Amino acid sequence: MVKEYKIEEMAEKIQLLKQTANELKRISGGIQTVDRNVDRILASIKMLEINISDVVGTL
Amino acid sequence: MKPVEQYWNPVLETLPREKLQRLQLKKFQNIFRWAYENSPFYHKLYSEAGLEPGDIKTFDDISKVPKMEKSMMKGVQGKDPYPYGDILSLPLEQVTEYRQTSGTTGQPIYQADSWQDWEGGVEAYCYALYAQGYRNSDRIFVPFGYNIFIAFWTYHYAGEKLGCEVIPGGVLNTEARILKMQELRATAMGATPTYVLGMAETARKMGIEPARDLYIKKITCAGEPGACIPATRKRMEDAWGAKVYDQAGSTEIGHWGWECQHQCGLHANEAFYLAEIEDIDTGEIITEPGRRGKMVITTFDRMAQPCIRFDSKDIIEWSPIDRCECGRTFRLLRGGVMGRADTITKVKGVLLAPASIEEVVRGIPELSDEYEVLVTKKGDLDNITLKVELTSGQERNVDAIKARLVDQLRVKTGLGYNLEFHDYGTLPRYDGKAKRFKDLRHKE
Numbered sequence: 001m002v003k004e005y006k007i008e009e010m011a012e013k014i015q016l017l018k019q020t021a022n023e024l025k026r027i028s029g030g031i032q033t034v035d036r037n038v039d040r041i042l043a044s045i046k047m048l049e050i051n052i053s054d055v056v057g058t059l
Numbered sequence: 060m061k062p063v064e065q066y067w068n069p070v071l072e073t074l075p076r077e078k079l080q081r082l083q084l085k086k087f088q089n090i091f092r093w094a095y096e097n098s099p100f101y102h103k104l105y106s107e108a109g110l111e112p113g114d115i116k117t118f119d120d121i122s123k124v125p126k127m128e129k130s131m132m133k134g135v136q137g138k139d140p141y142p143y144g145d146i147l148s149l150p151l152e153q154v155t156e157y158r159q160t161s162g163t164t165g166q167p168i169y170q171a172d173s174w175q176d177w178e179g180g181v182e183a184y185c186y187a188l189y190a191q192g193y194r195n196s197d198r199i200f201v202p203f204g205y206n207i208f209i210a211f212w213t214y215h216y217a218g219e220k221l222g223c224e225v226i227p228g229g230v231l232n233t234e235a236r237i238l239k240m241q242e243l244r245a246t247a248m249g250a251t252p253t254y255v256l257g258m259a260e261t262a263r264k265m266g267i268e269p270a271r272d273l274y275i276k277k278i279t280c281a282g283e284p285g286a287c288i289p290a291t292r293k294r295m296e297d298a299w300g301a302k303v304y305d306q307a308g309s310t311e312i313g314h315w316g317w318e319c320q321h322q323c324g325l326h327a328n329e330a331f332y333l334a335e336i337e338d339i340d341t342g343e344i345i346t347e348p349g350r351r352g353k354m355v356i357t358t359f360d361r362m363a364q365p366c367i368r369f370d371s372k373d374i375i376e377w378s379p380i381d382r383c384e385c386g387r388t389f390r391l392l393r394g395g396v397m398g399r400a401d402t403i404t405k406v407k408g409v410l411l412a413p414a415s416i417e418e419v420v421r422g423i424p425e426l427s428d429e430y431e432v433l434v435t436k437k438g439d440l441d442n443i444t445l446k447v448e449l450t451s452g453q454e455r456n457v458d459a460i461k462a463r464l465v466d467q468l469r470v471k472t473g474l475g476y477n478l479e480f481h482d483y484g485t486l487p488r489y490d491g492k493a494k495r496f497k498d499l500r501h502k503e
Contacts, residue, residue: 005070
């Protein structure tokens with residue numbers, strides 16, 4: 001059943017999202033609304049990692 | 060039904076067992092390393108045991124890792140970084156959530172969570188609610204006084220995450236909650252089993268029959284064992300005309316177990332937690348079904364205040380059902396949490412689990428939902444008194460009811476009781492966790 005899903009492809013996109021979020025924080029210039037919203041986005045991205053990315057390597 | 064419609068995450072929930080174990084080992088290694096490197100408390104605990112992160116190479120190595128338990132927090136918390144002490148594994152500035160345990164078994168434990176940890180707790184609860192049939196068409200009512208305890212906060216947020224409409228019934232009283240549920244036609248709610256039954260009783264006094272006049276179709280119970288006690292579950296389902304599901308969790312651990320719609324035991328969420336069962340006497344890890352022990356549990360992705368091989372003292376056993384009809388590969392626990400190692404006590408030389416008394420009382424329809432158990436000691440002799448209430452109109456049948464009660468208590472618990480029959484409505488009622496079992500021996 002696991003192979004029905006594009007897990008590795010999803011994991012790559014999740015990694016891209018994370019990179020983009022971190023890059024946004026890096027260039028924020030300390031604007032609090034950017035930093036804090038990125039922190040929340042990163043927490044959501046972590047949920048995607050737990051649910052999808054972490055499985056890669058166990059398949 | 061297509062898998063994607065049945066599961067919150069079909070990838071993890073149907074992962075073959077050997078792959079699931081591989082994932083668990085990887086995650087255990089990660090959280091062990093994290094705690095070792097970031098928490099002075101864990102670093103000391105593991106160093107004293109002669110363990111370093113690289114030592115956890117196989118699944119069997121996990122059992123070498125020292126357990127931790129609530130009592131170890133006594134000398135740790137209340138110090139810097141205040142108030143969590145050196146168990147904290149993230150800078151204090153990254154802590155966004157505070158909750159604490161009730162302290163019913165000792166000193167309250169402070170629980171720190173980062174926003175990511177909080178998201179993880181909510182995510183784990185989403186698995187439960189989705190498995191129980193919650194969907195974005197549901198209107199959830201939360202009849203609970205939100206406060207410093209974890210109870211039902213994550214139920215609330217998981218409901219939101221699923222896209223449900225969530226109504227916070229926080230400071231309303233029971234009557235107001237019932238009227239609001241009726242007015243808004245709420246379809247689901249979460250509460251302790253005690254309160255689910257108490258609400259039904261209050262509703263009837265208001266002339267409202269929950270199964271007929273309200274719209275609740277799903278109830279998620281937490282905080283007490285009742286939903287997995289067949290007689291208690293039946294009372295709740297009959298009263299509300301709803302399916303009642305059990306959910307297990309705690310402040311320190313998170314929401315580690317839940318029933319699916321097949322109601323054949325708790326699924327341990329093995330993608331988020333490692334649940335081990337330990338023989339109470341020998342400490343041996345139990346892997347086969349049918350043997351009871353206490354749960355030792357690890358939360359994989361909670362970083363601010365890690366929970367690694369936590370001795371929960373919850374009594375559980377693996378189910379003989381190899382695979383639930385739902386198709387999930389997460390193992391099942393028969394009968395949910397059956398009690399706690401620290402509430403299972405010897406009375407008259409016999410091991411007594413309070414839940415077995417509840418099963419008997421709630422299995423006799425002529426008795427109300429309420430009961431109270433008092434254990435006392437006179438000289439060297441233990442005495443156990445069971446107080447029950449007759450439902451209205453049953454006074455003339457008391458002898459027959461008493462005979463059944465004596466008989467079934469003897470069969471289920473192996474003990475004789477002093478029985479007291481009280482008028483309906485005179486025993487204490489509870490809004491949250493009930494305190495029906497009172498062992499007064501150490502106070503005498």
